[in-house]
Amino acid sequence: MRRTPLVLGATVLAAGLALTACGSDSSGDTPEVKVQDAFIPEPASGDMAAGFFIVHNGGGADTLDSVSSDIAGQVTLHSTKNGVMKEQKSFAVPANGELDFERGGNHLMFENLKRKPKEGGKVSVKLHFAKSGTVTVAFPVKAATYNPTSHASH
């Protein structure tokens, strides 16, 4: 995680344009999204926190359009490629696949925190999908260094 929030704004427009190619799914299958392995590492400061989770999809393609939470003024979605973090407008959820938000890769950023997440607590997060609608998930707050190791197999 780079601590350079001020430069993020400039990348938003470019990133949004790059994602428009994956629109239509011809199958018409209804997506079946399930969110697992969600957590928030306790942040070092009270300004900003990261969030991680995995969306498992047993149906047709969907899109994660936005995320919101009552502890944050704003929740943004970021990708990380080759160590460079970029804000994204949305993320594709592949049909019969998964969308990963994991350390070192995609992540949520909770900005303008109204209270600091504390280890052992829970944060209610709303994931807004284009087709599946809003999925509310209680993200447990873990130690700052927590990293799940169980997800290597798929």
Ligand SMILES: [Cu+2]
């Ligand atoms: Cu970020």
